[in-house]
Amino acid sequence: MRLSRQFFNRSTLSVARDLLGMYLCRRVNGRIVKVKITETEAYCGTKDKACHASKGLTPRTKIMFGPPGHTYVYMIYGMYHCLNVVTEKEGNPSAVLVRTVEIPNPKLQITNKFQNLNYKSKTSNNLELGTYNLALKLDGPGKLCRYLKIDEKLNGVDIIKSKELWIEEGKKEQVKVKRGKRIGIDYAGSYKNKLWRFWI
DNA sequence: GATAAGATCATCT
DNA sequence: GATGATCTTATCA
Numbered sequence A: 001m002r003l004s005r006q007f008f009n010r011s012t013l014s015v016a017r018d019l020l021g022m023y024l025c026r027r028v029n030g031r032i033v034k035v036k037i038t039e040t041e042a043y044c045g046t047k048d049k050a051c052h053a054s055k056g057l058t059p060r061t062k063i064m065f066g067p068p069g070h071t072y073v074y075m076i077y078g079m080y081h082c083l084n085v086v087t088e089k090e091g092n093p094s095a096v097l098v099r100t101v102e103i104p105n106p107k108l109q110i111t112n113k114f115q116n117l118n119y120k121s122k123t124s125n126n127l128e129l130g131t132y133n134l135a136l137k138l139d140g141p142g143k144l145c146r147y148l149k150i151d152e153k154l155n156g157v158d159i160i161k162s163k164e165l166w167i168e169e170g171k172k173e174q175v176k177v178k179r180g181k182r183i184g185i186d187y188a189g190s191y192k193n194k195l196w197r198f199w200i
Numbered sequence B: 001g002a003t004a005a006g007a008t009c010a011t012c013t
Numbered sequence C: 001g002a003t004g005a006t007c008t009t010a011t012c013a
Helices: A012-018 A141-147 A189-193
Strands: A023-028 A031-044 A071-076 A080-087 A094-102 A137-139 A165-168 A178-180 A197-199
Touching (some): A012 A031, A012 A080, A012 A094, A071 A141, A080 A141, A094 A141, A094 A197, A137 A141
Antiparallel strands (some): A023 A031, A023 A165, A031 A094, A031 A197, A071 A080, A080 A094, A094 A137
16 A cells, blocks of 8 residues: 555654655566665754755755655765655655665565676675665665665655655554664754654 | 775755 | 765775
């Protein structure tokens, strides 16, 4: 079941927590890949100094000011992309960053092309969609975007309706959620200590 | 194991 | 002109 608009039209902290265990789905090269979300961070509005929207409404941040359930994808450090999903009602610019996903059933994703790779070459260096990969965890927003071929072309996509990128409800499972400080935002004043990072 | 540095560019000042 | 919601590789210990 695809997640509804209402799911994202809630407090960002709730969405960040509830996205854990959900499945991020991406269509690329005619194949659909589903990966389990296991780590997220909440970026909460204009007051949150770590949130890009704290800079106000700019060409880059405008998508966050729009309705929930849309992607906010941006380039970071010149070479990586980060995937966020806009949360809360329109005009309340917030988003959840997807930091880590896991590939639940890697054997289903073997392709002939890569089957003969030896162990050493199966590192995150040559991560490709469909690669048989022993590192089943895609930890880090840049890495998972590279793997799932997510870039600025997917900025602003409506994930309630898109055939390229969406999120599905996972199996109902009881998961122990841990929380801690967000990564890489030391400049954010008092907001750097908020426990707005969630993982399982 | 820890720490440092380089890659590389959109965005904002 | 500086910076960053990152990642990899190199160099230490």
